[in-house]
Amino acid sequence: MVVQEIRKLTGTDMASRESRQQQDYISFRDIWAFLRRHFFILALASAAGLALGALYIAKTQPTYTSIARIVIDREQARIASQDASTGTIIIETAEIASEVEIVKSEAIARSVIKQLNLTEDPEIQTSSSWRSAVRGAISALLSVFDQGDEGAAAAGEPDEEDIMRRTMAGFLGRVSVRRVGQSYVLEIGYTSTDPVKAARAANAIANTYMQSSLDAKSQIIARGAQWIEDRLVEVGQQAHEAALSAEEYRNRNDIAQVGAFGLDQQQLTEISSQLLSAQAAKAGEAARLATINRMLTGELPDSYVGEALGNTEINRLRSELGAARTRLEAQQARYGAESEPTLAAKAEIARLEGLITTELVRIQGVYKSNLDTAEAREQLLQEQLDAIKGNVSEKNLARVELTELESRATTYRRMYESVLQQLISTLQKQSFPIGDARMVTAATPPLAKNWPKTTLIMPMALMLGFAGGLGLAGLRDVLDRRISSGERLGRELGLPTLGYVPFTRFQAPGSKGALRFVLDAPYSGFSEALRGVKSSIDAAFPAGGPIVVGLTSVGGGEGKSTIAANLGQLYANEGLRVVLVDANFKKPYLSIQAASAGPKAGLAIYRDDLEPDEPVDGKRKGDKQVRHDEAPILPVLTVDQIRKAAHPGHRFGHLPALKKKLEELRHDYDVIIVDLSTFATSADARAASAYVDGILLVLGNRRNMTVEWLASALATFGKSRVGILGVVFNKRKSGQWWRPSSRNTVGAGERHGV
Template identity: 30%
Template sequence: MLNRPVGSPSFPPSRSYEAQSEPLDELTIDLDRLLGAAKRQVRVILAACGIGLLLGVGYLLTSQPLYTATTQLLIDDQQVRFGETESGLNVRFDAAKIDSQVELIKSERIALSVIDKLGLMDDPAFMESGASILGKGVGAIKALFDFNRWLGIETELSEDEKLARQRQALAIIEDNLQVSRSGLTYVLSISYTAPVPRDAARIANAFGEAYLLDQLEAKYDATRRASTWLQSRIQELKEQSLTTDLAVQRFRAENNLIMADGTLLGDQQLADMNSQLILARAATAQAEAKYSRIADIITRGQMDAAVTEALNNPVIADLRSKYLEASKRYAEISQNLGASHIQAVKFRNDMTEYQKVIFDELGRIAESYQSELAIARSREKSIQDSLATMVGESAGTNETLVALRELEREAETYRNLYQTFMQRYQETVQQQSFPVTEARIITEAMPPEKPSHPRKALVLALSLVLGGMAGVGAGALREFRDRGFRTGEQVRERLGLEFLGLLPILPHRILKPSGNLTAGGNTTRFIQPTDAVMRQTLDAPLSGFSETLRAAKIAADLMVGDKKVKILGTVSIFPGEGKSTVSKNFASLLANLGARTLLIDCDLRNPGLTRSVAAKAESGLMEVLLDEQSLKGALLVEPDSKLFVLPAVVKQRISHTSELLASPAMRKLLKDASESFDYIIVDLPPLAPVVDVRAITDQIDAFLLVVEWGKTARQTVRATLAHDERLREKCLGVVLNKVDTQAQKMYEKYNSEGYQYSAYSRYYSE
């Protein structure tokens, strides 16, 4: 572990670097990130929109225009109310039944009727309208080789071929037919789409007519089936009615139940006798009342009382007149001459004689009343006796009458059913001869003037939208697949290491070799870079590239502290990330700043640094480690910066490179070099393919991690560092190499990462 100097800034706290997936916050929606992603993928989105628009235009240019004609039907049951009956054959339509009519129009029965009526199966244009481009091509080829057609020979189609053509015609009809209900009305719209406007109108109208005809035929079939059933049922009811009537008559004859005017003769006689008894009792009561009255008058001697017979009797009337005349004379004489006068006595005697004669006459009337009373009582008793006899006889036939009434009810039921069905049958026959449908055509289809398909504006808009969606999807996929480091924020969040800056991608420029130079009469070997990128910090010391490496120097000084010699290792995850270029420029920067610097190429398996700056070197690190040559004798010098370079000349493939780097000879080399240099920059092999870095980790004071911008996966870097905690702790920071400066602007929120993007870079950079 390294001890940080007091006052040095602390790096972000380290995280647990396990080989695991990216943290969930990477998927958190951020408006700035979304806008940045959209800005980065705008070319992809625009290209996809353009492709979609071109495809839409191509579709419009190659697609066949189609025309849609519409026929409208009105389902109106009010017009047939006069033809409705109680049979329930006609019922008011509701929403479900309207929807059922829609399905009926779309049924195969109606479609087959239209196909047969218009002869669509024999129409080549119609049969080929539903075929694909491939199908039309195959059909054209078949027609080309149809010799019977060229010779004018008509071939008879088999049943299977006819059925196949019928199914093909049905499929075309189903694909182009549309039936819908207009809102909540009783209006149905029948639309058909065809390449020819006249055909579209003709087929749409044919569907409306076929539906009306089907309705008429359905009603006719229904009434015909109903009349047939009613006729058979009427015959059954007729036979049952006759059978039950005969049973009633037979039962009456067997039980002597004679009817008169619809009533049993015994019942009629009993009713008549009961009426006579009532009249007899009334006559008896009347005779008894008359006799009682006249007997009471006679008993009391009431001269002023009268009965009907007395008033109508001339003898009594004459006597009463004489009595009144005598009474009147008696009263006058008594008043004038006195009651004892002889005339008064005479008239009083006459009055007594008249009174006696009157009551004698009343007695004879009373005797006649008494005789009438006796006769009435005798007649009443006779009728009552006869009635009692008849009631006794009637009681014996009640049980028989119960069975008779049951038979009569059954006969009446069958008779009513027979009459009802006869009436229904007559009504059904009338309906069969006068069929009426509830539907009528209110708008006939006319050949359309403008095509309904394709809709150009809609197709273009949809193509543009779909292209945009495809572009967004492609852009999102590209963003999702972009697993490399793009910003310093990603470095800090994902790795927990210090971000040192961005190194822009540099253009390659081949340098001409200058040969060996001499100084002071001594021949000194110099490095000879083959590419100008290896001299970037020397050629452009104020560039953003150089400024990032200065930040790395400051981080190294702060991390290693006051140690006399700082051994710094440059590493990367994979080969080709520019590690050797960074090592060379970093070392040249340190040397150019006046520090005694040694650059060692320790990548013994792929010495890219040596090939770039000392391709003609004959000895190097291997010779020093094997004690074949001294360190001083193997060094090369950069003339401009006085940088010393120890190349790695590998003459044959070495399998034990990690053992060489961890050997005592390597330790001795670094120790000897520490006596002469302030900085020792070690260009190490990549971390992922080999384990050489782990072998030399203890001898390195700090590591500079070089990551290729946008290429090296973040998860791979995390996993690699998680496997070597010592290396991570000694890592002074990360630089992102090979940065596309124009593309980088789309990833930075504030365009402030790195010196080259600062608002002040134009004043301080080259």
């Protein structure tokens, strides 16, 4: 049974503690419950999305897109390269993307606009995007503040360039160019409200692009041939000078005879590798020695040394040391700190610790020996490496310089051959330039509209509306902090839920009142729920001993007294000795019912002169004159009886009197149920909660209570050590759906505390 100290109780603290105990999960049943709970919002949002989609379709003018297809010629030379191994032509993806951007360039657009006279096309002139509309509004607003001749000039007619720029913006907004898959085919599309105009514009763009590509290529080939020829002469001269410099350096340094007496590269590599390995081994041994030195001085525990962890002797001594420390604690608790058994145990612990230290000192010696060996090996390898390097250092420098000169000469020779090949290819293509692209399919007037598409817009509008509904529903759940379920209560405050008691009108046939309804209607939902609560309470306490359970609530009118009396009837009908204690000093409901209704409510005022198993109405339970349908009468320790037992001179003496009465009742009764005051407004409940074994929190108005409010109310317990068995949701409507979870019950011998 876990009882924790109450401090400042917040939802964040409880949620973090609960998340450490159990991971939250979301099941399909949770999703279905969420959809059912917010069905109206989701349906309304989806309908609104469909309505907006239909309105958009009705108000949008249909447009048509005509597409012309061209292919980038595989034999063209500028963006093609030939694979030397396979002989195939490869066109890079980046080059195809560049061609796409060229088709959408302003140069092509300007040529097509002039060709089709689109500056006078009303469709392009009157259409504008939302960006241009915003810019136009800002320009109109700024023009109001313009003064003088500059303002008059700005308000005049636009010049030819302004008209062209505006037409070009509208024209490019209707052009679409894309690559078809991984092929070399480009689709050039143009969108217009007139299908014939769309086809004419798409064909014009394709033809203009192919012609401009052919013209540009002719100019590039002519300029390229001249540049390549000049470059060939320059590279040839550089290749000749580089080869001559390499031969002169070779003869000057006598590099040709170094091979017979040169440096053994393989031997140098092996010694260098061995030196690095020796240095690494030395560093490792030094680190281990430093670690065990710090451990012997007390800076680190011996668990940091790997050999100590695997040492059989040390492990045995540790086991004996642990057993000796356990005996020391037991003997100190039994005989005292200065007794002979305690001193003997301490001496045994000191002896074992000394043996462990001796073994660790032996390991330290091994580490020192290993470090000395590693240092000697490193020094020997370093001397060998220095001796080899010193003999041939000058020759190595000369060979490095020679390698650089030979590499430079080879590079210039290859450059010369490459430039020569390019010059030959360019001169061949200069006489007959080949176009980069050709037409595959000319554009034709489309038969169906391109936009708006009903089959796309309506499902999309429905999905957007449903997504908006989900967002609103989720926002509602996030902002709604009411305690609507035990799952939220357990997740955010860490309080377990013991049961859900349904709303009951207590009108069963033969019913004698709400305080014994669990007996009058034994198979009702109310009775079944309380039986489940009783099972959870029994699982929280060990069997055989008396238990004292307190019932409280945050506010009044939540039904805690009714649940307390019915729980008492359940225990009494199992043959247990039960007594009710009315500790609600502000509103003693049970005391009033015991005095007024009496046996009709199944209650009677507690009497000290009766034995616990003696009936208060003069009839024993085992007598033959008692009918089988009669229930036992529960004794009630009233508020007046508690106050009379208090010291007459103490204003708040009823609390010590309550504590004393509970201690007396523990000897005579098996189950003691205490009806406490509401803890949010009464200090008596917070003080009396320390007298009971567990608290049962009854929530009857949870839909009007937020998580923060309940957390703030529970925080009023301060630093009191109170064990909360769990929460009982009272007055739950039968139509509400509830899914039990693993956090709704308390395991045997365990109780969640706050």
